[in-house]
Amino acid sequence: MKLFGSTTSPYVRKVRVVMAEKKLEYQFEPTDVWAADTDIAATNPLGKVPTLQFLKSGDVIYDSRVIAEYLDTLSPVGKLVPASSRDRLDVKVWEALADGVCDAGALARLEAVWNGRSEAERSQAWINRQLAKVQAGVAEMDRRLGDQPHCCGVHLTLADIAVGCTLGWLSFRFPQIDWRAEHPNLAQLQDKLEQRPSFAETMPG
Structure with missing residues (x-):
């Protein structure tokens, strides 16, 4: 997985913390969505981060709440979203x-x-x-x-x-x-x- 994001964004940090707590491996791609030469829209049509890309398929998901909940399903380590x-x-x-x-x-x-x-x-x-x-x-x-x-x-x-x-x-x-x-x-x-x-x-x- 590749995570596009900024180190100052609280939404990106949320995803990065989840990744760490779940012990998931990923590539971090520093992305400044405000830069004149940003190409984030090629990955996320909303032009926002965090954006998570699956390297094998090229598929992407976005919005920190969607990404965090999905990541919680990938590993049984430290369940973060209860089932009930x-x-x-x-x-x-x-x-x-x-x-x-x-x-x-x-x-x-x-x-x-x-x-x-x-x-x-x-x-x-x-x-x-x-x-x-x-x-x-x-x-x-x-x-x-x-x-x-x-x-x-x-x-x-x-x-x-x-x-x-x-x-x-x-x-x-x-x-x-x-x-x-x-x-x-x-x-x-x-x-x-x-x-x-x-x-x-x-x-x-």
Whole structure:
């Protein structure tokens, strides 16, 4: 398998962490979708990463949620998505919440820094709206986590991976958001996750 992605993308990191936790081998193809000479559209018509290509067939799949769930089926090592409907739903809701925080954060960041707009064209009201979603999403993560050791009980799941990648990206891209001080339970979970080789080896940047 070949994974097209950026080392700063939380969605790509999620897939890379899953790959590591599942002990799957793959080639990593660094890809800047914003570069003028990018050819990512030849592999993914949406022009996004992560994109996973199967080298023998040439087939591709995209969207981190689709890729992560598929990868979990490839190896019995460290099952990340439960089979039972209720537990599975819980993990997928956590993942959607974490990805939603990243979505809002990415929209805020693009509005602030994308060079396709002049300073006069940027909307601070739009940035504030998206950052409010980030704050609300992180607060909901903290509420849902409570004092549990992991998002969905006592074992690592895809929920923890999604949350850990989101929080790591927030610290990387929005250091002014002091989510650790406001949400110590999340900070404790993040510290524990970042001790895992899968997280330590995929730090953004």
